[in-house]
Amino acid sequence: MLQSNIHSIIDKLDDFIRKYYRMQCVKGLLLFLLVFIAYSIVIFLIEYIAFLPVFTRTFVFYTSLCIASFAIIKYICIPLARMYNIGKRLSYIEASRIIQSHFPEIKDSLLNALELSQISQNQSNDLLIAAINQKSALLSPIAFSLAVDIRKLLPFWKYAAALVIVVVAIMVFYPQALLQGATRIVKHSVFFEKPAPFSFHLSSDTVWVERGANVTIALTVTGEYIPNSVEIQFGGNSFFMRKKTNSEFEYDFQACNNSLNFNFFAEQFTSKQYTLLVKPLPQLVSFTISAKVPQYTGIDNFTVSNTADITVPAGTQLSWNVSASDITTLVMNIYQAKQKLNFVNSNKVFSLKHTVIHTTNFTLQGTNTFISNLPIIDYTITVIPDLAPIIDVASKQDTSSLFRYYFKSRIQDDYGFTSMNFVYFNEHNHKKPIRIPLDIAKFQNKQDVYFMFDFSQFEQGKKISYYFEITDNDKVNGYKTTRSSVLEFAVPSKEEIQKIEDQITNNVEQSLSQSIDESQELLKDIQQLQKKLLNQNMSDWERKQTMQEILQKQESIEQKVKEMSKMIEKKHDIQNTFSEKDAELLEKQKQIEELLQNLMNDELKKLFDEFNSLLENFKRDEFMKKSEDMKLSVEDLAKQMDRDLEMLKRMDVEQKMEKTSEKLSELSKMQENLAKDIQKQNQSSQELLKQQQELSKEIQKVQQEYNEIKEKNSDLKQSFDLPDFTQEFNEIKQQMQQSGDQMQQKQMNKSSKSMQKSSEQTQSLADKMEQTMQQQMQQQAMEDIDNIRQIIDNLLVFSHNQEALVAQTNKLSHADPKYAQVTAKQNALRDNFSIIRDSLYSLSLRVPQISSQINNELFAIHKKMKSTMSYLENQQRSGAMVDQQYIMTSTNNLLLLLGEVLEAMQQSAAQQMQGQQQCNKPSSKGSGKPSMQQMQQMQQSLKQQMQQMIQQMQQGNMQGKGMQKELSQMLMQQQMMQQMMQQMIKDGGISPEGMQQLKEIQKMMDKNEQDIINQSITPQTLLRQEQIVTRLLESDKALRERDIDKKRESNEANDLYSQPKYMFKDEKNIEFEFEDVLKQTNLKFNSYYQKIFQQYLQNINDN
Missing domain, CATH: 2.60.40.10 (Immunoglobulins)
Structure with a gap:
């Protein structure tokens, strides 16, 4: 199996990558150094030139530090870490592409070899390995590290060399620019x-x-x-x-x-x-001043903080407490007294006490380590002396009294008062003033004191001085008293008082006359306004002006009425103060005053207000209705003012006659005293002659005053029958002249007798004047009583007729032909009522008992009569019946009021007759009790009237109204006797025998009263009246003998009542017989009902 040569390629790639990052690291370092050095040079130069503030240098320093740190990490630290295979580095593919870009001849061989190597890892294939080996053989002569070109760093070295040259040049030629700038940047927080x-x-x-x-x-x-x-x-x-x-x-x-x-x-x-x-200076941190104020000032003790200047009463004890800093010793320097007081230092709190009497300037002086006796603060203690009190008095005379004064005293003191007095004295006794203490708020510094004083208590013609005095409560310096200005009040003499009364009377009469004229003008204005509105011949402006004038006249009348009331009240106050008036005259004064006050009654004021509202919101129909009411009200107001004027004139004549009589009595006494002085020759003849001449002038003056009274009397509508006393005055003056001639001839005895005779003539004239007025007043009272009775009878007839007419009106139906008949009857009743109203008005001219309330009822009946006629003429039965009911109600009210007036007039007449008899008997004057002699005289007078009536009846001359008038007068006199008899029995003090005798007399008087009521005056009645007079003579004799016995016991009685505890003895149980109670009743009946009533009471007594 073939083996791949790919590892040699990988090793060569790793070597390339390391060299690549080494190149990046060097490049970053050079770039950082170039930029940082250039940036620093610029910053240092800027700082050297500009001297940046600390804040700016600090900002630049830390900003530069942050940028440099970022550049080192990015351009140096990161490439260095990847060179050592730390972190993410270049991939083989990326590296092959960089190498391919540097060696174009290898084309894609390196990239293809790497891709085939990746494929061979997943699957074993000889063909792939052969291809990889082929590519490796092709690439083996090429050195991949040569792809990293060091020559690219050459420009950076050029820049670095240039930068080094610049730095060297600066360091050689101006090194402080870099050194100082670098120093200030590095020491960025230091100010340079x-x-x-x-x-x-x-x-x-x-x-x-x-x-x-x-x-x-x-x-x-x-x-x-x-x-x-x-x-x-x-x-x-x-x-x-x-x-x-x-x-x-x-x-x-x-x-x-x-x-x-x-x-x-x-x-x-x-x-x-x-x-x-x-x-550090001596200074006060805070301080307080505590004031202990004298107690009598009534000011509370107080404390002030951090206030130097203060005000305190004299005698205040001040206590300082001072908190200070940087002070070792604090002294108070008193300039006025040239005295320095040392503060007591206790833990940096200084204290001092001092009593201030006068306003004083102080300075606080402080001492410390650096400064001695530095004045810290100057201030003043203002001391308020306790000054004398202040009094300001304002006075105002009472509008209704000449002698009453109101005083407003504004008193003011620093801290209060002890007392305030009203002090007065007469002109001859100023060393013994009389003090009247006044109530005051003793601890109120400022107040108003009100006081009223009546000077009527002093004798006429005296001068009274008076003032106010106020005493403060200054116990420290002694009480101080302030007096107001001394004022003077002169009590008017008799002549001055008479002038004042006459002036007031004239002013009132003049105001009343003016008010009557204004009311007539007001009535004319209302009538003219009605006519113009009916004719629609008036603009809005003219209407408003006319109504405004009407309202002004109304306000004028109202103001005059108020002023007249005040003047009458003032006159009465003068008369009550200096004149002794009988009860009847005082009652007249009161009644006239009430009449004046009630002239503007509430109903009339309301009517004027409603009329006033029409001025702004005029409505024609409403105005016509209100104007009719206004006409009636103004007419009635004018009649009342005319009646009040007549009453004032009558009362003025009565008062003047009374004063003239009194003055003559006084002159008679003066003549009598002068006669005695002439007889005794106590004074020189010249002085006596001078007094005689002065009395002659006074007599002449009285005669002139009487003539003036007669002139005033002639102005009355119903005048008094005042006789002509010219002969009497001439005889008095003749006797006085004769006395003066005899005095000049030194014939003192004859002069004294002439003067005595003149005195008797003067007193006789005074008695004649008094009796004349009394007789006329009594005669008028009798006539007025008869008239009132006749008016009451007529009102009763009117009331019955009106009541019958109300029933007839109630039966009327719509469009009933009987409306004319009912209207005619209502019109006849209106005419009858007009006669009654005129009679009452004529009677009211001299009878003040006919009050404004009676006038209001008369006005209401008159007003409703007019509206009733209007309803009946328009055949509005319901409205007519409502007003007829109003007429019935007002008529009944009028009957009640007239009944009260009749009763009051009967009592007044009885008192007048009683007072007349008392005046004829000086011993009984002022007793106010009936006597046997008075009743004897009255019964004797009644006997004579009966004799005259019997004679006239026999002659056929006493018939009809004349007989009724005589009988009514006799009946009234008999009732007065009954009241006097009842009063005498009630007062007691009569022996049992005398009491029995009086009861027998009373029984005979009852029988005579029955005869008078039955209009049966016979000789038997006359005989019974003779027996009454005889019995009264016997009773009078018995009473006189008893009076002698009482005088003998007077000494013992004086001893008894001299001890206060005997002044209040127990009341004895007095048995009043039932018959006495019966006699004292005020109910009056005719003869038939009188007997039934007596029998009824007798049955109650028997049971």
Whole structure:
């Protein structure tokens, strides 16, 4: 069997492959060295020239290292490893192709031999082996290693030689370029300063400065070249230095607190690093100031932190606690006192206590190893002195009172108050002021204090000075008091008060007159507006203007009414303060005031508001309806104001008559005293004559005032019958003139008698005036009561007729012909009611008890009457019936109100008669209780009236209405007697015999009352009345004797009641007989029902 020669070929191929990789390794090494050396030269030169930053050099260094490592591995290490058969290397096929490319003559012989060798491995065939051997013989003379051509490395050696020449040249001519560049690249993390043509010079590499101080860096630049500017760099910032000379530069570090490093920079050249070191200064880390405030200030103790300037009250104790650094000794320097206080050091915490009285400037000075007594902080302790309190007073007079003042005092103090007083004194006693303590919030620093004071308690004509004083709570320096300005109030005299009252009365009357005129104008405006709207002859602008004027007039009327109410209230306050008015006059004042206040009632205000709303949202139909209501309301308002005006004028006349009477009584007393002085001659004749002349002037003045009253009375619609007292005044003046003439003639006794007679005449005139007014008031009261009764009767008839008409209306059907009949009856009732309404209005001019509520009911009936007629004319039964029911309701309300008015007028008349009798008996004045003498006089008067009536009846002159009027007056007087008798029995203090006698008198009075009710005045009635007068005389005598016995026991009674414990004795059980209760009832019946009622009560008593 043949053997193959393929192994020789394989060995030759292995040798080729090793030589191939050896060639690759040498080639890679040469290439790496050439590139790396050239790259390094370039980098070194760049660094030498550019002085790259550390970061750039570090980046270049590590980047170059990475590239070099990659090149060594790829071009040297890998070919070297494959040369030693490590890793993947060339295959025989690849190697044969490389050899074939180098030796073209072998063609495919080597490749075919390798392929045949692979085939022979799978199958044994001699033919294949022979072919392989043939190919091997053919290839054996060829050396495969020659395929690796070393000549290809020749260019690399050329480059290497050129590079070596360059390096040698640099090393010979400028070696520092490579050496310094290589050094700086290798030491990439080290900063290398670029050599400059100049150098920076400081006196020392380290600069010292005190903390917080300023330091100037002085730099000197030397060299061949001096830059124009130099920068200093620190803290990442760069700042230009100040050029002092051509080669000297400066920079100021201000308020240095921390050490730092800095360097200089100029024209791309940087100096080395220098250091600024700060010396530790004495400094405060933190501190607290605790303030212990005086207790009286009411301020809590407090503590502040790290605040030097504080404000505290005087006397505050301050405690400092200071935490410091770099301090060994801390001192407080007080400039004002030229005093130094040392802090106590405890573990670097310094403490000190000091009490401040005045505002003081302090300085804290610290000392350490480096610095002594360094001022650390300057501050001020502001001390607030406790100043005197402040008071500011504002006053306002009460609109309804001349003497009532409201004060608003604004008081202010640093820390509070102790007391506040209102102080007043009169002009003659300023050394003894009276203090009124006021309530204040003592610990409230600022507050308003309100106070009201009434000066009406002082005598007329006096001057009262007053002020407010406020005292603070300063215990340290002593309490301080501040007074307000001293003000003065002059209490008006009688003459001044009279002028004020007259002025108020005139103002009210004038305002009422103006309001009445404005209401008439308002009514005309409404009527004109209605006409123009009906004619459609008005633009929107004109309509709005007209409505606006109507509303303005309405507001004007309303404002005047408010002002009048305040003025009336003010006048009443003056009168109640300085005048003693009887209960009747006071009640009149109150009623008139209520009438004025109720002029603008809620319904009228609502109507005006609705009218006002139409100004913006105008609706024609609604306006026409509201305007009709407005017309009725304004008409009623005008009538009420006219009535109030008349009432005011009447009351003014009554008041003036009362004052005139009182003034005459006072003048009578003065004349009497002057007569005594003339008799005794206590004063000189000249002084007495002067007093006589002054009294004469006063009498003349009173006469003028009376004439003025008569003029005012003549203006009344229903005036009083005031007599002419000219003769009486002339007689008084004549007597006074005679007394003065006799005094000048030294006839003192005669002068005294003349003056005494003048006094009596003056008092007589005063009594006449008083009696005249009382009689007229009583007569008017009787007439008014009769009128009220007649009106009530007419209203009852009207109510019955209206009720019947309501029933007829209810039976009407649609288009019923009876509508005309019902309408005519309703119209007749409306006319009847108009008469009733006019009667009430006429009566209301002098009867203030007819209140605004009655007027409202009258207005409601009048208004519903008009609407009822409209419904009936339009045959709207339901609407007519609703308004008729309203009429019935208002009529019933009106009857109830008039019943109350009638009862009040009867009581008022009884009190008036009682008061008149009391005035005639001075001993009983002010007692307010009925007496036997009063009832005796009244019964005597009643007896005379009965006698006159019997005579007139016998003559046939007493018939019809005249007789009814006399009987009603007699019945009212009899009822007054009954009330007085009941009051006397109720008050007690009468002996059992006297009580029995009074009951018998009362029984006889009951029988006479029955006769009067039955209109049966007979001689027997007259005889019974005579017996009543006789019994009253006997009872009066018994009471007088008992009064004498009481006077004898008065001393013992005084001893009993002088002890307070006896002032409250137990009430005795007083037995009231059932008959007394019966007599005291206020229910009034006719004779028939009166008997039934008495029998009913008697049966209850018997059971």
